[in-house]
Amino acid sequence: MPPVFALVDCNNFYASCEQVFNPTLEGKPIVVLSNNDGCVVARSNEAKALGIGMGIPEFQIRPLLRTHRVHVFSSNYTLYGDMSQRVMETLERFSPDLEVYSIDEAFLSLVGFEHRGLTEHGRLIRRIVKQWTGIPVSVGIAETKALAKIANRVAKRTPGTGGVFDLLARQDREALLGRVAVEDVWGIGPNHARLLNQHGITTALQLREADDQWIRKRMGIVGLRLVMELRGVSCLDLEQCPAPKQGLTCSRAFGKLISTLTEIEEAVSVYTSRVAEKLRRERLTATVLTVFLTTNEFKEGPQYSNALTLKLPVVTDTTSELIRSALHGIRAIYRDGYLYKKAGVLLTGLVPASQTQADLFDYQDRGRSKQLMSALDSINDRWGAGTLQYASSGITKAWKTQFHRRSPAYTTHWDELPVAHAS
DNA sequence: TCTGGGGTCCTAGGACCC
DNA sequence: TCTGGGGTCCTAGGACCC
Numbered sequence: 515m516p517p518v519f520a521l522v523d524c525n526n527f528y529a530s531c532e533q534v535f536n537p538t539l540e541g542k543p544i545v546v547l548s549n550n551d552g553c554v555v556a557r558s559n560e561a562k563a564l565g566i567g568m569g570i571p572e573f574q575i576r577p578l579l580r581t582h583r584v585h586v587f588s589s590n591y592t593l594y595g596d597m598s599q600r601v602m603e604t605l606e607r608f609s610p611d612l613e614v615y616s617i618d619e620a621f622l623s624l625v626g627f628e629h630r631g632l633t634e635h636g637r638l639i640r641r642i643v644k645q646w647t648g649i650p651v652s653v654g655i656a657e658t659k660a661l662a663k664i665a666n667r668v669a670k671r672t673p674g675t676g677g678v679f680d681l682l683a684r685q686d687r688e689a690l691l692g693r694v695a696v697e698d699v700w701g702i703g704p705n706h707a708r709l710l711n712q713h714g715i716t717t718a719l720q721l722r723e724a725d726d727q728w729i730r731k732r733m734g735i736v737g738l739r740l741v742m743e744l745r746g747v748s749c750l751d752l753e754q755c756p757a758p759k760q761g762l763t764c765s766r767a768f769g770k771l772i773s774t775l776t777e778i779e780e781a782v783s784v785y786t787s788r789v790a791e792k793l794r795r796e797r798l799t800a801t802v803l804t805v806f807l808t809t810n811e812f813k814e815g816p817q818y819s820n821a822l823t824l825k826l827p828v829v830t831d832t833t834s835e836l837i838r839s840a841l842h843g844i845r846a847i848y849r850d851g852y853l854y855k856k857a858g859v860l861l862t863g864l865v866p867a868s869q870t871q872a873d874l875f876d877y878q879d880r881g882r883s884k885q886l887m888s889a890l891d892s893i894n895d896r897w898g899a900g901t902l903q904y905a906s907s908g909i910t911k912a913w914k915t916q917f918h919r920r921s922p923a924y925t926t927h928w929d930e931l932p933v934a935h936a937s
Numbered sequence: 938t939c940t941g942g943g944g945t946c947c948t949a950g951g952a953c954c955c
Numbered sequence: 956t957c958t959g960g961g962g963t964c965c966t967a968g969g970a971c972c973c
Contacts, residue, residue, distance in 0.1 A: 547941090548940090548941035548942075549941050549942065550939090550940090550941070551939085552939080552940055552941055553940060553941060555941075555942095555973095569940090569941090570940090571939070571940040572939075572940085573938080573939040573940075574939085574940085576939085589941085589942095615972095615973085616972080616973045617973075618973080619973080700971095700972085701970095701971070701972080702971085703970060703971050703972085704970090704971095705969080705970060705971090706970075706971085733970095734946095734947060734948070734970090735946095735947075735948095736946070736947065736970085736971085757945090759944090760944085760945075761943095761944080762943090762944095763942080763943055763944075764942090764943090765941095765942065765943080766941085766942075767940090767941065767942090770938095810940085811940090812939095812940055813940095823966095856941095858942090915941095
């Protein structure tokens with residue numbers, strides 16, 4: 515059976531999540547900002563119509579936001595993560611062959627559903643997801659993932675499609691691909707777009723017709739696979755079970771520039787605690803730790819950026835051991851006399867915890883530190899991240915990430931549940 | 938004043954081995 | 956004077972994704 519993919523993509527996902535819990539926002543321009551309220555990461559249709567670009571720094575459009583009374587939100591990842599799970603669980607009912615591709619997108623295999631009419635099936639998916647979660651989605655259908663991406667784009671932007679577009683059924687495929695700019699093709703970033711444009715390739719249609727040898731040489735095997743996908747030859751399979759994680763990171767810009775080693779050590783301790791929590795949640799242990807530190811690249815003044823990778827003395831998931839190594843690393847790369855903007859901790863060489871616990875023979879009492887970590891995790895789960903923390907994390911936290919306009923965690927915190935008013 | 942965070946995969950080059 | 960070829964592993968950097 516030839517493959518058939520549907521790409522289901524939530525419309526303006528973060529913005530839609532905010533609207534679900536505050537319906538007075540529907541039809542209004544709203545934006546959601548990144549950490550530290552830095553950049554725009556989601557926009558309602560009305561905000562897009564005002565010309566607010568994706569990724570633009572908030573301070574650059576502040577007057578515009580005020581003039582048009584745009585509703586502005588800090589990111590609320592707890593809420594978005596929970597809503598994402600609800601959407602994915604709903605989609606699972608339509609096809610067990612599902613790949614959760616990102617927080618707001620999933621590929622579904624529709625093989626076996628052809629007889630019902632794929633467009634009709636797409637409309638049903640859209641209706642049920644909206645009804646059960648409140649989130650509007652678009653559905654693109656085609657015989658490869660790359661084409662399903664394009665179909666989804668058409669569904670989103672073309673009034674009259676009703677949010678569903680089946681490329682398989684189209685006779686005018688060439689005309690459609692001719693209207694898609696090459697930089698809007700999935701897998702073509704700014705660098706390859708520039709390269710292709712220089713060689714006269716400006717549309718998805720021209721990319722499809724490009725010379726294989728040339729593509730292979732200039733864009734590698736990834737580029738060639740993409741071209742094949744545009745031709746309707748499926749090269750990218752549905753990845754149903756996620757591959758094991760290769761690394762886990764916690765990196766964050768500081769709420770303000772900092773210069774002292776003490777403050778940086780505090781931040782690195784907190785970041786290490788966060789990444790250690792992720793590690794335990796994934797039931798993994800780490801063997802390698804990298805710390806890094808950078809100044810603000812956007813600002814004038816002396817720049818410094820460095821990273822150090824350390825092999826951990828023992829494979830571990832224990833916060834205190836990870837903090838010890840991270841602080842060791844950060845002291846080694848810290849230089850006096852700079853204003854620092856960002857630091858991070860990266861764990862790699864990940865091994866499933868089940869494979870490491872049996873044969874440890876170091877001096878630590880593993881049983882006790884395991885108990886300590888589960889106590890720590892359950893208290894922080896129950897009472898909020900950071901309720902219990904290590905002394906090296908400090909108290910004042912002048913460098914803390916800023917979220918000035920965060921909406922409530924409507925779905926995950928009892929004291930922030932939305933309230934229904936009888937009218 | 939103010940510019941995010943967390944990932945993946947591929948490739949080239951060097952070290953090392955037989 | 957003359958100095959192979961093939962393999963693996965590791966790392967850094969580039970490109971891309973949402």
